[in-house]
Every structure is written in structure tokens, then in C-alpha cells.
Amino acid sequence: YISRKLTRYLNWIGMPTRVFNVGQYRRDAVQTYKSFEFFRHDNEEAMQIRRQCALAALKDVRTYLSSEEGQVAVFDATNTTRERRALILQFAKENGYKVLFVESICDDPSIT
Incomplete structure (x- = not known):
């Protein structure tokens, strides 16, 4: 949800952005x-996958x-x-990219 909202906003302001969802x-x-x-x-097999x-x-x-003129990639x-x-971080360093980690924490006990 957050990644799609962020991507939509960045594209809207003119920064070519794409989401790369590892779950997909x-x-x-x-x-x-x-x-x-x-x-x-x-689960070693699953960790490797x-x-x-x-x-x-x-x-x-x-x-x-x-290669595709992207400016922001949301991992x-x-x-x-x-x-x-x-x-x-190593991947970013090797490729000359900057990294920003966005962390979402929900501490509301009523949300499960």
C-alpha cells in the first residue's frame, strides 16, 4: 500500500518511479x-528462494x-x-545509488 502510494506521488510530480515487489x-x-x-x-530452502x-x-x-531512465526504484x-x-546497501554502493529505508510500524493493539 505505502509503496504504491509513494510511487504514484513521485510519478505525479514527474519523477519516473517503479515498485519492485519482492513478494510478487x-x-x-x-x-x-x-x-x-x-x-x-x-527453513533453509525457503530462505534461499x-x-x-x-x-x-x-x-x-x-x-x-x-537503462530505462528510471529515477526512483521502490524495493x-x-x-x-x-x-x-x-x-x-552493497548493491546500491556497487551501482552508485542512494538508499532510503522507509519503515512502517503499527503499535495499535486493536489492529491485528
């Missing part, structure tokens, strides 16, 4: 995992920003681990 890459790549088991930290999906999205980010994923954030 995962859904396109894997049909077998439909439960919470896929997101367990002890999630990493590959993130790398595929980052590859598309690079193409968009370098929409749950980037909560230090490893994942380090991967993103």
Missing part, C-alpha cells in the same frame, strides 16, 4: 509454499535505473534482517 517475484517463482512455513528462519527473489528484483532495479520487501539490509 516470490509468488511468480514458487507455487508450492502457501503457508507461514515459507517464512520460518529455520527468498534471497534469489530479492536478487532478481535488484537486477530489475538496476535495469530500470540504468518493496520485508527488509528486516541485517543481512538483507547489508545486501541492499
Whole structure:
């Protein structure tokens, strides 16, 4: 939701922006995992699949920003681990990109 709103606004003010939703890459790549088991930290196979999906999205980010005249790429994923954030920062450094992490926290107990 937030990524689409941000993208819509940035496009509206004239900054070519695209969302790269890692969850969609995962859904396109894997049909077998439909439960919470896929997101367990002890599920090594699933962790590798999630990493590959993130790398595929980052590859598309690079193409968009370098070849398709994009100015902003929204990498929409749950980037909560230090490893994942380090991967993103290293990717950005290697390609000369700037990174801004946007974190959304809901602490309202009435929302489940």
C-alpha cells in the first residue's frame, strides 16, 4: 500500500518511479509454499528462494535505473534482517545509488 502510494506521488510530480515487489517475484517463482512455513528462519530452502527473489528484483532495479531512465526504484520487501539490509546497501554502493529505508510500524493493539 505505502509503496504504491509513494510511487504514484513521485510519478505525479514527474519523477519516473517503479515498485519492485519482492513478494510478487516470490509468488511468480514458487507455487508450492502457501503457508507461514515459507517464512520460518529455520527453513533453509525457503530462505534461499527468498534471497534469489530479492536478487532478481535488484537486477530489475538496476535495469530500470540504468537503462530505462528510471529515477526512483521502490524495493518493496520485508527488509528486516541485517543481512538483507547489508545486501541492499552493497548493491546500491556497487551501482552508485542512494538508499532510503522507509519503515512502517503499527503499535495499535486493536489492529491485528
